[in-house]
Amino acid sequence: MAIDWDRRTCARRGHVTYAPLEPGLRVRLHAETALGSAWRCLRCGDFALGEPHGSGPADEAPLVPRGAVLRDLFVLRFLAVERAVRGVFIVLAAVAVWKFSNSQDAVRRLFDEYLDVLRPVFRHFHYDLDHSPVVDTLRNTFGYRHQTLLLVAALLLAYALVELVEAVGLWYARRWAEYLTVVATAAFLPLEIYELTERVSWLKIATLVLNVLAVLYILLTKRLFGLRGGHRAFEAERRSASLLEVEESASVPPEAEEVPAPR
Incomplete structure (x- = not known):
């Protein structure tokens, strides 16, 4: 339905x-x-x-979103919420990296202490923690310089800022936000595809599919970069969806709607 x-x-x-x-x-x-x-x-x-x-005057009636325009607004706000949630998580990740950079030695010592405790337990199950890919990755992280970690935290914050700006702009259906979302999302698509070649997961696949669909949807429905007539055609569509409704609704008197059709 x-x-x-x-x-x-x-x-x-x-x-x-x-x-x-x-x-x-x-x-x-x-x-x-x-x-x-x-x-x-x-x-x-x-x-x-x-x-x-x-x-x-009728030509000054408010442009009230309706029909397909209203549906598009719902989709944009769904994308805005998704961007906002993602931005918040990236901010939390940046804060975690920053805190880690300031207490790197303490975290490394704590990690080594826990590793000493867990090593006999895992050895009982014939699992060598010293050659575990996860443990190797964590040890490599401890080897990063303090300045490198600060740079990572700053880049994460910049990325989170872009996501949050997108979220606000999309929520209020600003055209600049639609352009920003398309450009920023498309720029990260090659990286997401590369990550899938390294390791496949359902979360990565779902994220890639959502981002591709979001780019295509905004491009076509909002007529960005001159597609489907560009901004002029988009504004004409919005205006017709509002003022044309007033004229079409007024073309049929209310009394005519109540008269039953002849049998």
Whole structure:
């Protein structure tokens, strides 16, 4: 069953009504009921009781997202939440690297003490911890210079900042954020593909697929870089989705909607 994005949003946020100054259009958007005046919602097209939220010329009516535009906004906000969560985790990783760089020797001593305790236990299960890939990786990490670890922490913070800026921009459907998301995400795709050649995991595959779909979706639906008519076609689509709805809704008088079709 298809989702009715317009009524779903109106149910959560309420209707958006507007009283145009043009007499003919105003009459068709307005109805008198036993409970009072009602105006047609610019989002879902239903009549809502009460005074209109705004008034003025029809070409100055608010651009209320509806239909496909409203669906696209939902997708952008999903991507915004994903970017925000990722950014927070990267910040935590940067803080962990920074703290590790300031207490590297203490962490190494603690690691060696635990390794001495665990070595006999693992030897009982015929596992040699001294030649474990995980242990070797940790030991190599201890060999990194303090300045190198600080640089890693700074790069992680910069990456996290980009993710958080993307999240804020996507949440408010800013066009610059859409460009930033496409460019930044596409730039890291080769690295994600390279990581899959080193070691395959479902998390890496899911991340790669999500990022590829996000790039393609934003590119095509938002008409970035001149695709599908570019910014001019995108603005025309937004405007038609709002003002055309007002005109189309007003073209049929409310009384005509209530007349049953002849049998």
